[in-house]
Amino acid sequence: MQIDINEFIELVKSVKPMFLNHTEAEHVTVKGRADFVTQVDIRVQEYMRNELSKRWPDVQFMGEEKDNSDIDFNGAVWILDPVDGTTNLIHDFKDSALSLGLCEQGQVTLGVIYQPFLDEIFWAQKGKGAFCNGKPIHVSDTRKLEDSLVAVGTSPYHRDLTEENFNAIRCIYEHCVDIRRMGAASVDLAYVACGRVEAYFERNLKPWDFAAGKIIVEEAGGRVIDIKGSSANAMAPSDIIAGNGYIEEDIKKLLIERRIQ
Known part of the structure; x- marks a missing residue:
């Protein structure tokens, strides 16, 4: 088109x-x-x-x-x-x-x-x-989670997942420089794309939350995956990890180790 x-x-x-x-x-x-x-x-x-x-x-x-x-x-x-x-x-x-x-x-x-x-x-x-x-713009070239700033979301519409979400966020926080919570998925994804943060994690996003951000991250050299490591499906509700091509893999491995899937 x-x-x-x-x-x-x-x-x-x-x-x-x-x-x-x-x-x-x-x-x-x-x-x-x-x-x-x-x-x-x-x-x-x-x-x-x-x-x-x-x-x-x-x-x-x-x-x-x-x-x-x-x-x-x-x-x-x-x-x-x-x-x-x-x-x-x-x-x-x-x-x-x-x-x-x-x-x-x-x-x-x-x-x-x-x-x-x-x-x-x-x-x-x-x-x-x-x-x-x-x-x-281009994603950050940081290679290690311990050197990374990571954006997170809390899935506020799904309070039944509060304990699991905050366990995941705590797990990420223990291994990175610090975390940020912007409160808007598209902003988090834009910031991954331009290198302000190295990665972003949130669950239960809808297509309108991340469809635009997904292509912006990818065209900036990054990836947007689900917790199992496949490319996130922007046409359906998804749990996503966006990153610069390195840090999303580290976060995925951490979450799998903690059995957060």
Whole structure:
């Protein structure tokens, strides 16, 4: 599918005023424990869906705030998280992002992650490398977990996994420099891609959480795998370890040793 990447980036960046609207961020609906939706989520999703359908009417649309039961991944699909890090947005933390991926015949071919509060936009196209604000990016070249900074997620929608998750996080923490918890999967993946962290681990992610980030990490020279070591499937809920080609393997081995699978 032919896409003018510069035009596409400008479309994504046009959502910035919606993110900065504090009034709409304060209109919150509770979907579940630690699971919220604001008017910003709804407005951004509606806007992007309309704009994408005008430009590419034959491409399906998967969004976090809609029923996606009719999606056929044998065709082309946009995969959108309008606001990744909604809890951050509500509490005025700046780690929130729009995450948009394009899946074609079961493969992610384009990914964009935009952080309006920092004015950083990460993107990648299959076979064309990864970029942040127009500059090429690459994963860290750190080879040892003991020298690595690792981002983690706590799977807040799955409190039944709390003990197992924190055992895994503790295991990673015991072997690395330190851990970070950004609260937005797409941001964690973008930071792996540009080398700010060496790896990222989280369980129970949905396609809109990591489809865009997966291709950005891969085009930046890294890998996104599941706990068993296979390439993570961006079309289905997954437990993932993203890394620079070295550190994700160390984390995988640790988790297997601790029987966290």
